[in-house]
Amino acid sequence: MKITVLGVGGMGSRFALMLHQAGNDVTLVDGWQTNIDAIRQDGIQANFNGKAVSAKMPIYSPAEIEKSGVQADLIVVFLKSNQLKTMFDQVKALIHPDTYVLCLLNGIGHEDVLEQYVAKDHLILGITMWTAGMTGPGHVELVGDGEVELQNFAPAGKDFALQVVNVFDKAGLHPKYSENVKYSIWRKACVNGTLNCLCALLDCNIGQFGKTKEAPDMLHTIIAEFAAVAAKEGVKLDQTEVYNHVAATFTANIADHYPSMHQDLVQHHRLTEIDFIDGAVARKGEKYDIPTPYCKLLTQLVHAKEQLIGAK
Template sequence: MKITILGAGGMGGRFGMMLHQAGNDITLVDGWQANIDAIRQDGLQADFNGQPVTVKLPIYSPEEIDQIGDHADLIIAFTKSNQLATMFEAVKPIISENTYVLCLLNGIGHEEILKNFVNIDHLILGITMWTAGMTGPGHLSLLGDGNIELQNFTPAGKDFTLQVIDTFEKAGLNPAYSENVKYSIWRKACVNGTLNGLCSLLECNIGELGKTDVAEPMLRTIIHEFALVAAHEGVNLDEAEVYQHIAATFTAEIAAHYPSMYQDLVKNHRLTEIDFINGAVWQKGQNYNIATPYCALITQEIHAKEQILGAK
């Protein structure tokens, strides 16, 4: 399969490497010039479960998209959510009427952007539990195992989605076809909507948040706001189960982990994806006449912190 991956960071690099090793035609597109230069010069390098691995993959900046030439069978989006529209505007030349798009980004509402660039019947949504990190430009740290859950956005896309699952299975990505991926997306959004924003504002890791007396009422209130909005979109979240799922992280191996939004904003002063997490719930709540005061406040405070820190 001819696959173009947008965003050659940790996750995009992992998928590109594993799909390439399985014999697929992989092209990377990335906006970080140092990353592009490193991959062009030395290949994409990884510590892959303790083993050094290097693969040579073509990589382009969005400004170089015309050099790719062929249309993609599948485009996998691994950009930051706030860069999604800009990236897809740039890659229009490789999108044909036969191109499918797989979105594996955290958060909700990405289909509203993607339907402007691809036929909605050619949209696949999913979540992934794989992890990946970058230790420098062109260098990945790939540890552990993971899986993917996928579903076509409309019934017309099921046949191609099953082809994608077969391709991913051969690459060892452990895919599964879902009959209700929207539930999984909203459930994962609750994880991000609690841990990411709160840890970023409080400048703490997951375990430190969990030790506070107010962690439980804050989480339950945020989850409830997500559930109220999700119900208007045909997704009925089990609030008690979602809370237990998130609370379990307070004492798990990842308790010492600082969520990705913390790393983006507090550590690296980068703009966040808050508008696709709590901000999306706030906006959808306004559309449905549902009050979401916690999500509204978290969104506004994260944006204020972005401005204070000069995030870019």
């Protein structure tokens, strides 16, 4: 399958590398020129569960796509949510009538943007529980195990979605076809709406946060706000199950992992996706007249920290 990975950070590098190793025709697109230069010179360099792995794949900046002639059967999106529209405006040449887009971004509501570029029956939504971290341009740390859950947005897209499941399975990405991916997206948003922003604000990894006595109460309160808003969107979250799912990470093999928002904000001084996670819940809470004080405060604190450190 001809696959373009859009956004070659930690997670994009993981998927690109594993899909490439499985024999797929993988092309990379990234907006960070230093990263592009490093990958062009040496390929993606990965510590893959303790083993040094490298692989070269063609990589382009968004501005180079139109002249490149590259087109894709599948575009796998690993951008930051606030980059989504700008990037797709730049890479329209990738898309032909048979192109499908798989969105694996953290957060809520990305389909509203993507429908401007591909038909609903060519849109696949999903989540991933894999982890990855960048240690420098072109260099990534890939540890632990994970999975992918996905579902076609419209019924007509199911056959291709099942093809994607097959391709991902051969690449060892542990895919699962979902019958209710919207629930899973909200459930994953709860993971990000707790661990991502709290680890970034407290400057700690998942396991360190889990050892604090305040962790259980904070998790319960934030998850309750997510659940109240999700119910208005037709998704009934099992709060106990979601809490147990998040809390299980405290002692899992990813306990030493620093979530992506920590990587962005603390490690690299980049703007975050908070407006598409806790910020989205706070905005929707105002719309539905549902109090979401924790989500609102966390969003404000993250934005304040962005300003204090000059995040870009």
